[in-house]
Amino acid sequence: MTNIAVFASGNGSNLQALIDAIGRGALEAQIKLVVCDRPGAYCLTRASQARLPSFMFYPQKYQSKAVYEELILRQLRERDVEYIVLAGYMRLIGPTLLEAFPQRIINIHPSLLPSFPGKDAIGQALAAGVTLTGVTIHYVDEGIDTGPIIAQWPVFIDPGETRESLEEKIHAVEHELYPKVLQEIFSKRRENLD
Numbered sequence: 001m002t003n004i005a006v007f008a009s010g011n012g013s014n015l016q017a018l019i020d021a022i023g024r025g026a027l028e029a030q031i032k033l034v035v036c037d038r039p040g041a042y043c044l045t046r047a048s049q050a051r052l053p054s055f056m057f058y059p060q061k062y063q064s065k066a067v068y069e070e071l072i073l074r075q076l077r078e079r080d081v082e083y084i085v086l087a088g089y090m091r092l093i094g095p096t097l098l099e100a101f102p103q104r105i106i107n108i109h110p111s112l113l114p115s116f117p118g119k120d121a122i123g124q125a126l127a128a129g130v131t132l133t134g135v136t137i138h139y140v141d142e143g144i145d146t147g148p149i150i151a152q153w154p155v156f157i158d159p160g161e162t163r164e165s166l167e168e169k170i171h172a173v174e175h176e177l178y179p180k181v182l183q184e185i186f187s188k189r190r191e192n193l194d
C-alpha cells in the first residue's frame, strides 16, 4: 500500500477516479490527505464524502510559497505520505516540496505535452485548430508542465467538436489512465524496495 496525498483546486473528478479505483482494489494506495488551495472547491466535498482528511489553505494569506509549503510538508510527514499526486492543482510546486519529494510528485495534464502547457490546455488545443490532443502524466519539476513524461494517450478532435464534448473525452481518458499509471509506478517501487 502506498501512502499518497492528492492536491486539487477544482471539481476533483480525477480525485474521485482515484478514490473509486482504490475502492475497487485497482489502485493499491491510501489517500492520507487531500490538499486544496480554493475554499468551496468541489474536490473538498468529494474528500469529505469519502471520509478523507483534507487541508484547505488560502495561499494569499501567507508571506510566500515557502511558508505554506512548509506547513503542507509538515502534514505530509506526519501522515507518512510517500507520493504527491496532483489532480487539477493549478499552482506551481516550489522548491520546499520538490526537494522533499524528488521524483515523487506526479501530475496529469490535458494535452500531449510539450504542446499546450499551462492553463486551459483544452481551450488552447481547440483555438490552435489541431486534430489531435490528449493526456500526459509526468513527474513534476520547477517548470510549468515540463517534467519527465511517464505516459501519454491521444484524443482525436473531431470536426464540429465542442469544448464540452472534448472535455468529456479527455476526462474519460484521464480517469482511466491516472489510476492505471499510478498503480504501475507504485508496484514497481514496491518491487524495488522488497
Ligand code: GAR
Pocket (backbone or CB within 6 Å): 008, 009, 010, 011, 012, 013, 014, 015, 087, 088, 089, 090, 108, 109, 110, 118, 119, 120, 121, 145, 171, 174
Ligand atoms: C484535469 O483535466 C487536469 O488534467 C487539469 O485540470 C483538470 C482538473 O479536473 N490539470 C491541469 O491543467 C494542470 N496543468 P478535475 O478537477 O475534474 O480533476
